Amino acid sequence: MSYTFQWRPVLRALPEMLWGALVTLEIAILAMVIGTALAVVLALAKRSGNRTLSGLADVWIETARNTPALFQIYMIYFGLGSLGIRVDSYTALVVGITFNNAGYLAETFRGGFSAVPETQIRAARSLGMGAVQTMWHIVLPQMLRAVFHAMTNQMVWSILMTSLGTIVGLTSDLTGVTQQQNVLTYRTFEFFMVAAVLYYLISKTFTVGARLLAWRLFRY
Numbered sequence: 120m121s122y123t124f125q126w127r128p129v130l131r132a133l134p135e136m137l138w139g140a141l142v143t144l145e146i147a148i149l150a151m152v153i154g155t156a157l158a159v160v161l162a163l164a165k166r167s168g169n170r171t172l173s174g175l176a177d178v179w180i181e182t183a184r185n186t187p188a189l190f191q192i193y194m195i196y197f198g199l200g201s202l203g204i205r206v207d208s209y210t211a212l213v214v215g216i217t218f219n220n221a222g223y224l225a226e227t228f229r230g231g232f233s234a235v236p237e238t239q240i241r242a243a244r245s246l247g248m249g250a251v252q253t254m255w256h257i258v259l260p261q262m263l264r265a266v267f268h269a270m271t272n273q274m275v276w277s278i279l280m281t282s283l284g285t286i287v288g289l290t291s292d293l294t295g296v297t298q299q300q301n302v303l304t305y306r307t308f309e310f311f312m313v314a315a316v317l318y319y320l321i322s323k324t325f326t327v328g329a330r331l332l333a334w335r336l337f338r339y
Contacts (some may be wrong), residue, residue, distance in 0.1 A: 128304040129313050132296070136310075139296035140317050146284070146292060147277040150213050154220025154277075155270070161225035162232060176225065183222020188280055191215045196287040208289040216280050220273055227269045231262035264337050271329040275322045282318075293317060 129136075164176040183191070192215035199206050206214070235258050243253040282294040289295045297314040301307050 122308070124309060125306055126309055128300070128306050129309045132300045132304075132310070133313070135300070136293060136296050136313065136317065139291060139293040140321060142291045143278065143281045143293040143318075144321060146209070146213055146216070146281045147274065150216035150220055151274050151277050153213075154217045154273075155224060157217070157221035158224035158228050161221060162228035165225065165229050166232060179218075180222045180225050183219050184226070188215065188219045189283055189286065191218055192283055192287060208284060208287040209291070211287050212281065212284040212289055212292075215283075216277050219280070220277060224266075224270065224273055227266050227273075228262065231266040232258065234265045235261045267329075267333050267337065271326060271333075274325060274329070278322050278325065279318065 161176045161179060164172040165180075167173060192211055195215050195218075196206055196208065196211035239257055239261075240253055243257045244250075248256070281292050284292050285294045285298055290299055293314055297310050301310050304310070
């Protein structure tokens, strides 16, 4: 059985696929930014010594890390929908990836905070720096150095996780556009091959950019 490649349908749909790639990147960046902020809060809650805050953070982290991302997105889209809370597919995907990112990054950040010597924190406080100043000028810069590469990996994972949007009916991202074109043209192999290349290029570009940024920020 022979297969004849036909690339013209892919070339005609390429502008739409590139637009879908931008939507994919938008979702990943949005989920990463919000997830990072929430992860810092969760990590600090774990270190706070308050049993209630630590317990709530534990529930979030353990749920995010020990259940499939697919399940989390399903629960946000279909679970909330069954309770009468309507969430569109774009929002469900962003919230699902954000929830997952926050859970994974919280543990990463907790390790990063632990890597900062306690003596430096005490020295900063003895010099008259407040808790917020100490966190901003002493703790966070060193913590970010320790976790930067793990954050890069999580961002790449976020980019790839956006492909799960198709299960909740998202059609504007790269996978959604690819699936639509596949249904219209039946050129499955060609379209998904190009989509895979685009995902690779997005992820690789971000990884290289992150390495250059790390060299610029942490070379001393």
